[in-house]
Amino acid sequence: xxxxxxxxPQVLFGQLLLGLINGSxxxxxxxxxxxxxxxxxxxNFAHGALYMIGAFVxxxxxxxxxxxxxxxxxxxxxxxxxxxxxxxKTLLSRLYKLxxxxxxxxxFGLALIFExxxxxxxxxxxxxxxxxxxxxxxxxxxxxxxxxxxGWVVAASIVVCFGTWFAIERTRLxxxxxxxxxxxxxxxxxxxxxxVMITLTYGFGVALAGLAGVLxxxxxxxSPLMGSNLIIVVFAVVVIGGMGSIxxxxxxxxxxxxxxxxxxxxxxxxxNIVVFxxxxxxxxxxxxxxxxxxx
Amino acid sequence: xxxxxxxGTALLALTAGxxxxxxxxxVIKIGVMNDRSGIYADLAGEGSAIAARLAAEEFGNKVAGTxxxxxxxxxxxxxxxxxxxxxxxxDTENVDVVADVPNSAAALAVQGITKEKKRIFLxxxxxxxxxxxxxxxxxxxxxxxxxxxMAAGTARALVEQGxxxxxxxxxxxxxGHSLEDETTKMVKQLDGKVAGSVRHPLGTxxxxxxxxxxxxxxxxxxxxxxxxxxxxxxVKQAAEFGITQSGQSLAGLLLFISDVHAxxxxxxxxxxxxxxxxxxxxxxxxDWTKKFEAKAGRKPTMxxxxxxxxxxxxxxxxxxxxxDDPDKVAAKMRELPVNDMFAKNGKIAANGRMFHDxxxxxxxxxxxxxxxxxxxxxVKTIPAEQAYLDPAKSGCSLVK
Numbered sequence: 001x002x003x004x005x006x007x008x009p010q011v012l013f014g015q016l017l018l019g020l021i022n023g024s025x026x027x028x029x030x031x032x033x034x035x036x037x038x039x040x041x042x043x044n045f046a047h048g049a050l051y052m053i054g055a056f057v058x059x060x061x062x063x064x065x066x067x068x069x070x071x072x073x074x075x076x077x078x079x080x081x082x083x084x085x086x087x088x089k090t091l092l093s094r095l096y097k098l099x100x101x102x103x104x105x106x107x108f109g110l111a112l113i114f115e116x117x118x119x120x121x122x123x124x125x126x127x128x129x130x131x132x133x134x135x136x137x138x139x140x141x142x143x144x145x146x147x148x149x150x151g152w153v154v155a156a157s158i159v160v161c162f163g164t165w166f167a168i169e170r171t172r173l174x175x176x177x178x179x180x181x182x183x184x185x186x187x188x189x190x191x192x193x194x195x196v197m198i199t200l201t202y203g204f205g206v207a208l209a210g211l212a213g214v215l216x217x218x219x220x221x222x223s224p225l226m227g228s229n230l231i232i233v234v235f236a237v238v239v240i241g242g243m244g245s246i247x248x249x250x251x252x253x254x255x256x257x258x259x260x261x262x263x264x265x266x267x268x269x270x271x272n273i274v275v276f277x278x279x280x281x282x283x284x285x286x287x288x289x290x291x292x293x294x295x
Numbered sequence: 296x297x298x299x300x301x302x303g304t305a306l307l308a309l310t311a312g313x314x315x316x317x318x319x320x321x322v323i324k325i326g327v328m329n330d331r332s333g334i335y336a337d338l339a340g341e342g343s344a345i346a347a348r349l350a351a352e353e354f355g356n357k358v359a360g361t362x363x364x365x366x367x368x369x370x371x372x373x374x375x376x377x378x379x380x381x382x383x384x385x386d387t388e389n390v391d392v393v394a395d396v397p398n399s400a401a402a403l404a405v406q407g408i409t410k411e412k413k414r415i416f417l418x419x420x421x422x423x424x425x426x427x428x429x430x431x432x433x434x435x436x437x438x439x440x441x442x443x444x445m446a447a448g449t450a451r452a453l454v455e456q457g458x459x460x461x462x463x464x465x466x467x468x469x470x471g472h473s474l475e476d477e478t479t480k481m482v483k484q485l486d487g488k489v490a491g492s493v494r495h496p497l498g499t500x501x502x503x504x505x506x507x508x509x510x511x512x513x514x515x516x517x518x519x520x521x522x523x524x525x526x527x528x529x530v531k532q533a534a535e536f537g538i539t540q541s542g543q544s545l546a547g548l549l550l551f552i553s554d555v556h557a558x559x560x561x562x563x564x565x566x567x568x569x570x571x572x573x574x575x576x577x578x579x580x581x582d583w584t585k586k587f588e589a590k591a592g593r594k595p596t597m598x599x600x601x602x603x604x605x606x607x608x609x610x611x612x613x614x615x616x617x618x619d620d621p622d623k624v625a626a627k628m629r630e631l632p633v634n635d636m637f638a639k640n641g642k643i644a645a646n647g648r649m650f651h652d653x654x655x656x657x658x659x660x661x662x663x664x665x666x667x668x669x670x671x672x673x674v675k676t677i678p679a680e681q682a683y684l685d686p687a688k689s690g691c692s693l694v695k
Contacts, residue, residue: 008511010511011507011508011511014504014507014511015504015507018501018503018504018507019504021503022501119332119336123336123337123553123593124332124333124334124336124337124340124524125337125338125523125524125527125553125554125556125557126524126527126557127557128531128557128558128559128561128562130559130561131535138535138536138537144507145510145536145537145541147535147536147537149535150503150535219501219531219532219535220500220501220528220531221524221527221528221531221557221558223524223557225333225334225524226500229498229500230500261504264504264505264508265504265508268493268494268495268505269467269494269496271495271496271499272496272499
């Protein structure tokens with residue numbers, strides 16, 4: 001049996017697959033951020049908190065209303081999207097004329113408020129959320145045991161990611177959106193309601209975070225801290241991919257998940273900084289990010 | 296006229312001084328420092344402050360004629376913040392006692408300061424045995440549990456069941472290293488072996504890759520040398536990856552009842568753990584728990600119960616000495632036995648370790664549990680001398 005740097009190949013394959021699973025979470029979350037930044041020029045710091053709220057909505061639906069996972073998959077993103085629409089209409093829309101920093105500060109403040117409120121209500125240890133019956137169990141792939149649920153997460157997030165990419169880059173609606181960010185006045189002159197389009201874009205972006213929250217609920221504890229644990233890495237992913245680049249967010253998310261998986265095999269202590277090392281290197285060499293363009 | 300007034304004032308000041316001559320600053324100030332918002336906030340946090348207040352209330356919030364004041368601070372699991380807070384408390388706010396301080400790195404930092412400044416330090420939250428070993432202090436008291444006791448309880452029970460090879464998933468900081476170390480020693484002492492270990496950063500959410508490495512090691516037991524949210528995530532994901540079904544046992548080397556509550560019995564049932572306290576032991580613990588729950592809205596963890604017991608013992612010593620002089624109080628604390636709802640005939644050794652019985656518990660199955668928080672079956676009582684390291688072997692310079 002051959003070994004690579006002292007690591008048997010089946011362990012390596014297993015880790016790569018796990019990296020892909022984590023990567024699909026990164027991709028889903030950074031996709032929402034990239035959509036929002038690309039279309040609204042807002043750095044949405046509340047993204048992690050909204051991801052957490054998505055998971056809590058799923059928990060609430062199951063424990064208070066008796067609605068299971070599949071309902072949550074639909075209702076939680078809708079609820080989070082609605083929260084997003086309200087936030088955009090009442091707060092964010094007042095800040096577009098100002099510097100980017102104000103949007104960042106507002107969403108950061110919102111994130112702290114959301115997290116604080118949930119922490120006050122539920123404590124930090126979080127709440128359990130079971131894996132849905134249909135996805136229990138797993139497959140023995142020979143080199144590792146793959147829980148069915150994790151397989152489902154990868155499949156679902158890849159479909160959603162590429163669906164979003166297609167909608168924005170290849171459809172007429174997406175073309176309107178892209179045009180509206182380039183020159184909102186002109187697009188409005190063609191009779192398209194730009195403010196509504198922007199509101200819906202923000203709602204959609206945060207709904208993606210809510211969806212990621214539901215997908216994460218059965219794997220991680222549903223806890224008020226789950227968002228802040230992840231959000232910094234996700235920001236790094238967006239910066240590496242290039243702010244606002246949809247494809248960049250997807251590809252970098254998956255790629256960094258793989259890289260992190262490898263780090264966990266060869267030097268586990270560094271697994272939480274490897275993403276930032278890559279970010280520093282990318283910023284030095286290509287400040288706009290791997291897929292971004294200079295503005 | 297002015298002369299009389301001055302004389303009167305001076306006289307008043309003198310008598311006021313005489314009444315409390317023995318207590319500095321006319322107040323006994325107890326600072327409860329812990330993680331109030333991060334991963335250890337549920338096992339310590341505000342609950343520890345509530346426990347300290349319950350102890351003070353038992354004395355009518357007054358001891359040796361002096362009011363007791365409880366202050367709190369959040370060290371955010373950072374050793375530097377813990378050290379700065381302790382310094383500020385002692386230097387400018389006249390805090391007499393620092394209590395709790397989960398997170399061994401933070402506790403070690405505070406121990407250095409309380410030792411230098413001669414302040415009593417009542418540790419309930421931290422686990423590192425260094426606190427009563429090479430970093431021991433004449434003013435430091437380690438109350439609720441320590442990593443040796445955890446290893447002695449859980450590791451011994453599992454090795455004696457014939458589960459001899461171990462693999463560790465360890466939190467990469469002082470506490471995790473110490474817990475792994477103590478357990479390794481215990482396993483080897485009982486003719487077991489350690490197949491390997493992997494270290495993860497504090498606050499990891501995805502354990503799958505570490506679990507997979509542990510699974511590949513084919514060890515009998517996967518020891519989780521971590522705590523709080525790290526431990527619960529690892530247990531939950533171990534179930535997902537079918538680790539327990541495939542014959543490997545999972546041992547939470549430091550699990551609190553708050554963790555079991557967060558996991559839910561579905562994921563936690565059957566886990567073996569060692570604990571210094573369980574709320575449903577006897578009438579005394581249940582009575583105290585009722586008072587605690589009325590204020591905290593949940594059952595106490597062993598750390599919170601330990602804060603109560605330690606603060607209560609400190610106040611008893613102050614009462615007996617009639618002073619808050621740290622040297623006298625520390626000597627009195629070592630002299631008095633600890634008898635309360637938390638410990639029966641507890642004794643404090645020269646190195647600051649409070650010797651009390653520990654309990655080996657198994658998490659109940661969903662069928663066995665009758666009510667919320669009805670979580671533990673006490674499998675056996677581990678007598679204090681077996682539960683804790685012999686002070687003579689601790690490496691503490693205070694032990695002669």
